[in-house]
Every structure is written in C-alpha cells, then in structure tokens.
Amino acid sequence: DGGITQSPKYLFRKEGQNVTLSCEQNLNHDAMYWYRQDPGQGLRLIYYSQIVNDFQKGDIAEGYSVSREKKESFPLTVTSAQKNPTAFYLCASSPQTVLSSYNEQFFGPGTRLTVL
Amino acid sequence: GNSVTQMEGPVTLSEEAFLTINCTYTATGYPSLFWYVQYPGEGLQLLLKATKADDKGSNKGFEATYRKETTSFHLEKGSVQVSDSAVYFCALSSSASKIIFGSGTRLSIRP
Numbered sequence: 001d002g003g004i005t006q007s008p009k010y011l012f013r014k015e016g017q018n019v020t021l022s023c024e025q026n027l028n029h030d031a032m033y034w035y036r037q038d039p040g041q042g043l044r045l046i047y048y049s050q051i052v053n054d055f056q057k058g059d060i061a062e063g064y065s066v067s068r069e070k071k072e073s074f075p076l077t078v079t080s081a082q083k084n085p086t087a088f089y090l091c092a093s094s095p096q097t098v099l100s101s102y103n104e105q106f107f108g109p110g111t112r113l114t115v116l
Numbered sequence: 117g118n119s120v121t122q123m124e125g126p127v128t129l130s131e132e133a134f135l136t137i138n139c140t141y142t143a144t145g146y147p148s149l150f151w152y153v154q155y156p157g158e159g160l161q162l163l164l165k166a167t168k169a170d171d172k173g174s175n176k177g178f179e180a181t182y183r184k185e186t187t188s189f190h191l192e193k194g195s196v197q198v199s200d201s202a203v204y205f206c207a208l209s210s211s212a213s214k215i216i217f218g219s220g221t222r223l224s225i226r227p
Contacts, residue, residue, distance in 0.1 A: 004159075031213065042205065042219040043160075050213055090159050096213070104150055105215055107159035 004108035011113045021076045021111045023091035031096040032074035037088040086115045118143040122206045122218035130226050137191040139206035147210040149189040154203045198225045
C-alpha cells in the first residue's frame with residue numbers, strides 16, 4: 001500500500017536534548033512538508049522541500065532542522081533551541097506535477113512529542 | 117496575502133441534523149480549495165476539493181461549492197452521523213508548493 005509513515009507515534013524527550021522524527025513516503029511524490037499542530041489550533045508550516053537536496057523554511061523554522069537526501073525521506077530534528085517543542089508533528093507529501101499546479105497534500109499519522 | 121477564515125467551533129449537533137461549516141478565503145489568482153478532516157490522534161485526510169469557480173466537491177455525503185463571487189467554500193452535509201465527529205479544516209492552494217490551512221472547526225455529534 002502506498003502512503004506516508006511517521007515514527008515513532010509517541011516520543012518523549014528531556015529538556016536540552018535533540019530528537020529526530022522520521023517521515024517516509026512511497027508515493028513517489030516530489031514535495032514533502034513538516035507541520036506543527038498545537039492543541040485546538042491549526043497547522044503551522046515548519047519546513048518544506050520540493051526536490052531532493054533542497055528545502056525551504058516555513059513560518060516557524062527556528063529551533064528545527066531538516067534534510068532531504070532521498071526522495072522518500074524527510075526527517076525533522078527538533079533541537080534544544082526550540083523553546084516549546086511539545087506538540088503534534090505532521091508530515092505531508094504532494095505530487096506537485098507539472099500538469100497540476102495546485103496539488104493536494106497527503107498526510108502521515110503524526111508524531112506526538114512531549115518534553116519532560 | 118492569502119488566508120482562510122473558517123467558522124469557530126466547537127459545533128455540536130444531534131445525529132441526522134443538517135451541517136454547515138462556513139469558510140471564506142482571500143487569495144490572488146485562482147486557488148484550489150480543499151476540506152480536510154482530522155479524527156482524534158490522527159493525521160489529516162482530504163475530504164473533498166474544488167479547483168475552479170462553481171466546481172462542487174463531494175465525498176461521503178459532504179459537499180462544498182467554490183463560490184468566487186463570495187470567496188466562500190462552505191462545507192455541508194444533509195444528515196450527520198456520530199462517526200462524523202472530528203476536526204474539519206478548510207484550506208487553499210494558490211501555488212504548487214504550499215497550502216494555507218484555516219484554524220479548524222471541531223464538530224461533535226450527539227447520538
């Protein structure tokens with residue numbers, strides 16, 4: 001089955017530690033995204049990547065880093081510089097084909113990060 | 117800039133009631149419009165979409181019509197079920213690279 005997987009589903013971290021969230025897709029999509037969702041709120045864009053080895057900052061990139069070494073994978077590192085990292089993190093991908101300028105995004109199941 | 121404004125929740129209805137969740141947008145050009153649904157503890161799922169004016173998106177009994185004259189994309193369902201309880205997000209895409217999401221509307225359906 002094609003889809004997007006995120007692991008782990010739940011993650012606990014001590015203050016001051018970096019942690020990496022995994023996102024993998026087998027949909028052959030070019031673009032991938034990371035969002036943060038806080039309780040009762042909408043989605044805020046952290047980083048996105050439209051092609052391998054390239055990525056752009058979203059609206060709240062401070063304290064986060066990403067890499068895009070393979071088309072299928074877009075891991076997110078939450079660094080100790082992120083002051084309030086407890087949140088639900090969602091990864092998404094999009095085909096972004098030339099024929100369709102406005103592609104919908106497909107989401108993974110999310111990772112809930114809690115800082116202890 | 118582009119933005120999406122949707123009805124604040126929570127919205128609580130009885131089973132079989134009629135549902136409307138309002139969504140209006142501000143955008144340059146001709147955006148595509150989407151409704152996503154999020155069940156508790158899960159990611160977002162695309163519910164329906166419309167890519168041009170007067171298009172009607174529909175899925176699972178839900179409908180929304182792209183109204184350019186009123187810049188709206190209201191979500192409707194004629195008879196809701198308990199299983200429709202979720203958070204609903206209106207969104208727009210005006211470029212190939214990004215989608216802008218509304219703040220979400222929590223819907224609760226009473227048996």
